Amino acid sequence: MRLVTAGQMRNIDANTINKFGIPGIVLMENAALAVVRQVRKILHGERQPKIPGKKAVILIGKGNNGGDGFAVARHLSVSGMEVTVFFFAGGGELGGDARLNYELYLKMGGKIVQVEDEMQIRLFRLALIQADIVIDALYGTGFKGSLPDLTQKYVAEMNKCSAPVLAVDIASGLEADSGKVSSTAVKADYTVTFGLAKLGHFLGEGPVYTGELLIDQISIPENIIYEEKITTYLLTAEIIQPLIPVRNRQGHKGTHGTGVFIGGSVGMSGAVVLGGRGALRSGIGLLQMVVPEGIVETVDRGVIEGTVWPAPDYEMLGQGAWNAVLERLTEADACAVGPGLKPNSGFLPVIKSILADTSVPVILDADALNLVAGQPELLSLRKGQGSLVVTPHPGEMARLCQCTVLEVQESRVELALAKAIEWGAIVVLKGAVTVIASPDGRVFLNPTGNPGLGTGGTGDVLTGCIMAYAAQGVPLLGAACLGTFLHGRAADELSGIYGSAGFTAAEVADMLPKVRKTLEVEE
Numbered sequence: 001m002r003l004v005t006a007g008q009m010r011n012i013d014a015n016t017i018n019k020f021g022i023p024g025i026v027l028m029e030n031a032a033l034a035v036v037r038q039v040r041k042i043l044h045g046e047r048q049p050k051i052p053g054k055k056a057v058i059l060i061g062k063g064n065n066g067g068d069g070f071a072v073a074r075h076l077s078v079s080g081m082e083v084t085v086f087f088f089a090g091g092g093e094l095g096g097d098a099r100l101n102y103e104l105y106l107k108m109g110g111k112i113v114q115v116e117d118e119m120q121i122r123l124f125r126l127a128l129i130q131a132d133i134v135i136d137a138l139y140g141t142g143f144k145g146s147l148p149d150l151t152q153k154y155v156a157e158m159n160k161c162s163a164p165v166l167a168v169d170i171a172s173g174l175e176a177d178s179g180k181v182s183s184t185a186v187k188a189d190y191t192v193t194f195g196l197a198k199l200g201h202f203l204g205e206g207p208v209y210t211g212e213l214l215i216d217q218i219s220i221p222e223n224i225i226y227e228e229k230i231t232t233y234l235l236t237a238e239i240i241q242p243l244i245p246v247r248n249r250q251g252h253k254g255t256h257g258t259g260v261f262i263g264g265s266v267g268m269s270g271a272v273v274l275g276g277r278g279a280l281r282s283g284i285g286l287l288q289m290v291v292p293e294g295i296v297e298t299v300d301r302g303v304i305e306g307t308v309w310p311a312p313d314y315e316m317l318g319q320g321a322w323n324a325v326l327e328r329l330t331e332a333d334a335c336a337v338g339p340g341l342k343p344n345s346g347f348l349p350v351i352k353s354i355l356a357d358t359s360v361p362v363i364l365d366a367d368a369l370n371l372v373a374g375q376p377e378l379l380s381l382r383k384g385q386g387s388l389v390v391t392p393h394p395g396e397m398a399r400l401c402q403c404t405v406l407e408v409q410e411s412r413v414e415l416a417l418a419k420a421i422e423w424g425a426i427v428v429l430k431g432a433v434t435v436i437a438s439p440d441g442r443v444f445l446n447p448t449g450n451p452g453l454g455t456g457g458t459g460d461v462l463t464g465c466i467m468a469y470a471a472q473g474v475p476l477l478g479a480a481c482l483g484t485f486l487h488g489r490a491a492d493e494l495s496g497i498y499g500s501a502g503f504t505a506a507e508v509a510d511m512l513p514k515v516r517k518t519l520e521v522e523e
């Protein structure tokens with residue numbers, strides 16, 4: 001699913017009006033009708049069979065989102081609903097199409113409560129108690145920053161009400177480009193958005209405030225959207241399904257990919273065990289693990305289906321591991337480096353040699369990234385080859401980019417994309433809504449997963465999962481998207497069983513085949 005910024009949507013709207021010739025007022029009318037369609041659906045529930053006589057409260061602001069609100073108010077009034085508009089601006093502040101819709105609503109005798117101060121709050125509370133639906137048309141994609149203090153007070157009341165809340169285009173208080181909420185925002189049960197979903201519906205706090213998202217068309221032609229060259233997508237089952245490798249009936253373990261998982265140290269053997277499990281549960285043909293001598297037995301027992309190759313270092317992998325690594329990589333289809341490694345600088349030359357002297361697709365994770373952080377230019381060694389994935393969490397990304405975690409979190413999409421282009425690598429920036437950025441400029445946001453994944457070892461499983469799909473021949477960007485999506489879905493499945501927390505990384509790995517199967521069946 002394509003996602004746009006506020007600026008892109010503004011261009012698309014403007015080009016539809018000015019280049020294509022659909023008047024702005026028609027777009028606004030279409031937007032209002034899309035909202036009205038959804039209001040009807042909500043109110044046509046079993047307990048609310050008819051619209052006439054139902055009560056709507058609509059909060060309206062000074063921009064075009066407010067203009068949509070007045071058009072909605074007009075349509076709902078015409079259909080027999082009792083509409084009360086709480087108007088947070090003056091009529092004189094409105095311009096263009098919004099002003100026309102304001103005047104039309106006035107002309108039909110529509111009810112408006114002018115919100116000037118806190119004096120109207122009691123009336124607002126009363127209206128909320130009686131409302132069958134509350135519609136938020138305060139701010140749309142033009143909003144940035146913090147809601148005005150007075151508006152915040154009304155929004156706080158609204159967020160307590162029991163009637164369903166529908167946001168027009170985007171919940172007011174939520175920034176369309178980042179999903180940032182500075183003070184407070186409308187907590188919508190439904191959002192009806194126009195033409196295309198906005199990044200802010202999915203990033204940051206977007207999912208908390210958006211509720212159920214409905215994208216409705218307002219007659220913007222596809223060629224106008226195409227001209228905007230959208231490069232940001234939400235991962236959906238439709239994108240993911242074709243990426244799942246089809247098992248060849250004549251295939252055998254040798255044709256289902258060989259992956260080499262390199263990592264582990266005394267005390268952190270579990271990272272390799274979990275990574276290996278993630279790879280096996282993702283269908284890899286042959287799994288090989290290169291680990292320091294001190295944990296060979298543990299890993300051997302932990303992953304009985306894989307083979308273990310000792311490097312001549314006891315506690316953690318160092319420079320001496322190169323021969324063992326090289327030997328394995330000569331026959332490998334993909335490799336993963338990093339989980340459980342410990343930041344031993346002696347291993348850095350091995351990472352450098354893997355990147356510079358082999359052509360095996362590589363996934364760099366965890367301490368491999370921390371080791372590289374001192375010389376991030378090493379990540380550009382594979383530039384132009386499209387054969388490197390890095391999977392940092394925000395802390396690792398901050399080290400790689402020499403900035404703070406806060407700076408990473410405030411610009412997840414922009415930073416992941418800038419670094420993907422700089423390094424010529426696919427960047428999987430983990431976190432709530434993992435960002436997958438490709439050096440070709442495309443960005444994918446992953447909506448699957450939940451906070452239950454915030455527990456030790458789940459990142460190792462993800463690395464093994466991506467490695468397995470790469471080894472099975474899925475192009476690396478596809479492997480990163482597929483692995484991330486399935487990994488999150490596995491966690492979602494587990495949270496359906498166990499609730500918000502308490503499932504383990506091993507269980508996430510073990511759930512992977514089941515979620516893959518669901519997608520295969522959906523096909």
Ligand SMILES: NC(=O)C1=CN([C@@H]2O[C@H](COP(=O)(O)OP(=O)(O)OC[C@H]3O[C@@H](n4cnc5c(N)ncnc54)[C@H](O)[C@@H]3O)[C@@H](O)[C@H]2O)[C@@H](O)CC1
Nearest residue numbers: 013027028031063064065139140141142143144145146169
């Ligand atoms: N012709 C078009 O472009 C269409 C626009 N549509 C609607 O128009 C919306 C975009 O309209 P606008 O660009 O007017 O944006 P808004 O309706 O979001 O209003 C922006 C106004 O709020 C002000 N503002 C921004 N942040 C603020 C803050 N923190 N505190 C106080 N004031 C703040 C801005 O200065 C501006 O005056 C869309 O979300 C959609 O609902 C739809 O009607 C479809 C067609």
Ligand SMILES: [K+]
Nearest residue numbers: 136139168170
């Ligand atoms: K809104």
